[in-house]
Amino acid sequence: MKELTRSYIANEIDGTLIGEDKVINGIFNFLNAANEGDVVIRHWINETGVDIAKEKGVSCIITQNPKGKSIARGKELEVPIIITEKIELANAFAIKWAINKFANESIRVVITGTNGKSTTAHMIYHILKEAGYSTYTNTDSKSEFNTLIDPMVAKQIAEFEEQIEAMVLEVSEVQGWLDDIMRDHAYFMTSAIDPDVVVITNVALDHIGLVNSIEETFEETSGAVKALKEDGHIVLNFDDPFVRKMKEFTSSQNILFFGKNADIAINDNGISYKGKTLIKKEDLPFKSKHFIQNIMAAIGVTISLNINHETIKNAVSSYKPLERRFTIINDNPCVIDDFAHNPDGITKTIENAALIGGGNFFVVSAIRGSRGDIINQVNAEAIAEGLQNIPYKLIITSSNDVVDNLNVVTGSEKKVFINALENKGIKYIFYERLYDALENVLSISNKKDTILLIGAQGMDPANKLLKKILASNKNNNI
The missing domain is CATH 3.40.1390.20 (HprK N-terminal domain-like)
Known part of the structure; x- marks a missing residue:
């Protein structure tokens, strides 16, 4: 070096x-x-x-x-x-230097895309750990280290307590500072990591203001494929036409697709690889469609790395999800907590949650604070789309009792969110405080009902508040 x-x-x-x-x-x-x-x-x-x-x-x-x-x-x-x-050049160099100095012989995987990065990365990490590798990942429950716009990953690699044998790095598909996009972020960071495998989960509209069309998101995300070395492996979502098109951006012949009728597919028996059942449906840790996509992506990566199929099966079957990834945090009523924070994720999460339980269906959604009017408008429209043809009760909140100064909901953000719901004919109850929203939904629900909590930072404290409310209700009933 x-x-x-x-x-x-x-x-x-x-x-x-x-x-x-x-x-x-x-x-x-x-x-x-x-x-x-x-x-x-x-x-x-x-x-x-x-x-x-x-x-x-x-x-x-x-x-x-x-x-x-x-x-x-x-x-x-x-x-x-x-x-x-370009400060991103400095952070890319820092990652490259840290890998070369402290983990030069490691297996490296890059995961990017609009939704499902964290779950996919965490599952790959779990499989590699099961296979016996000393593994580092930048994925955590709050996705704090996946942006790579600061030296955190380089620092963690340098300070890792073991010799790193495998590395699973989540790369943000679109990144920026304030209102300025960092062009080619996925390309620069993937080039610095020099991965053996790149996986693309999907392409959907998010980071509005940095990018303003699905085509721009596609262009930024595809940078990870363009940065892959010629003999590298690629795992692509066959069900997403934008991701499928990324095959054109590489000369690599090592491509696996996951999705309907793909190399890795889901059917009535479970998940199969090239027509042969690999994991039975009853052994899957998730049953909802978008999480099954994450499982297939993780399987594709670890197959590309020649991990034993029995090891993959055992690891997937024993997997425990990250916090706030369709996590059930209470049983009666069933309370599901999910980080859904962009249109595609919101709609799919609502549709999947509505299938659970036989009682009433409640949605409590946190408005995204200090993220701009456009993203809040399209998020509200996504809620409306997800609630189509579903009996529901919707509660929205600014969470102003729990967010910090970087996540405060502005007056215009609240206005466009509410206007978007009303324009779609969606009825709702609004609370400024997250505590009040949770207290209300618990008071009007019964044990057979399902409550879905969705949102990013504004909903992060919900689990702790929910436990506080339930404990208070229990004490008051004594």
């Missing part, structure tokens, strides 16, 4: 080094976690940040936006600063 110096980094990320060139002995890190010799990557830096970097003894700072007198402060304190026009 080439010696890591400040000038080498600057050259690799199209940056300009301000300060002395020296060899770097640390890792890529955040400012607040940095140790002596580390390289700090920050989208912006000011004089205070430079002071902290000096105090911590960092080797240099990489930034896209040096604010105020930060450059002059860096010169004064002899803290080198590398300025790049």
Whole structure:
């Protein structure tokens, strides 16, 4: 591996080094976690940040936006600063360097697409662990590390307690900062990871404002396939015409499709591989259509990696889902919690949840705060579509009692959400507080009913609040 110096980094990320060139002995890190010799990557830096970097003894700072007198402060304190026009280049380089230094011989998998990335990645991780590999993944229940727009993944790879033998990395299909899209994000990050397998889950409309059409989403997502090496493996969703088309973007002959009548398919018996049943239906951890798609994608990846079929079967059968992925958090009534946060995911989740139980069907949805009017309009329209021909009771909330300042629902977001529902003839009850919304739905439901909780950050605290309400109701009934 080439010696890591400040000038080498600057050259690799199209940056300009301000300060002395020296060899770097640390890792890529955040400012607040940095140790002596580390390289700090920050989208912006000011004089205070430079002071902290000096105090911590960092080797240099990489930034896209040096604010105020930060450059002059860096010169004064002899803290080198590398300025790049694209901070994503710095994070891509950091990941590439960390993999080459700490996990060069590892098997690597990239998962991208609009929906199902986290469940698919987590299931692949589970299968590889079952197969005996020391495995790293950036997927967690809240999907905090899958954007790759900060040095978290590079840091975690460097600090992993074991020798990494396999790596499962979720890559955001579309990424941006504020209202500016980071063009070719999936391409840059996949190129940096240099995976053995790439899997594309689907292409649907999300990240509105960064991209404004399904065609733009397709173009960004397909970057992961374009970045794959010639002898790499690709696992594609045959049921999605946009994903199916991505076959045209690679010269690789190692392609597996999952979906209806594909290499990996679902039928009355279960999931089959090339016509032979691999996992019986009764052994599947999920029964809903979109989660079965995730299972098939994970199976496709691990078959591509030549994992023993019996190991795959055992791992899938024993799989426990991530939090907030169609998770049942209460039995009577049945309360299902799901992270559904974009139109395609919302509609499919409602349709699947409505099939559960024989009582009334309730939906409690959190409006997406500080994400813009357009995404909230199309999310509300997706709720309306999912509720077509289904007897329902809908409760919506701004969750203003639990969200932080980055997720506050604005007046215009609330207005467009409600207007979209009313324009579709959807009846609803609105609560500002998530606690009140949950308390109400529990008070008007009975043990045979089904309650679906959907939404992103605004619904994250629901499980904890629900337990609090149920405990309070139990105490009051004594």
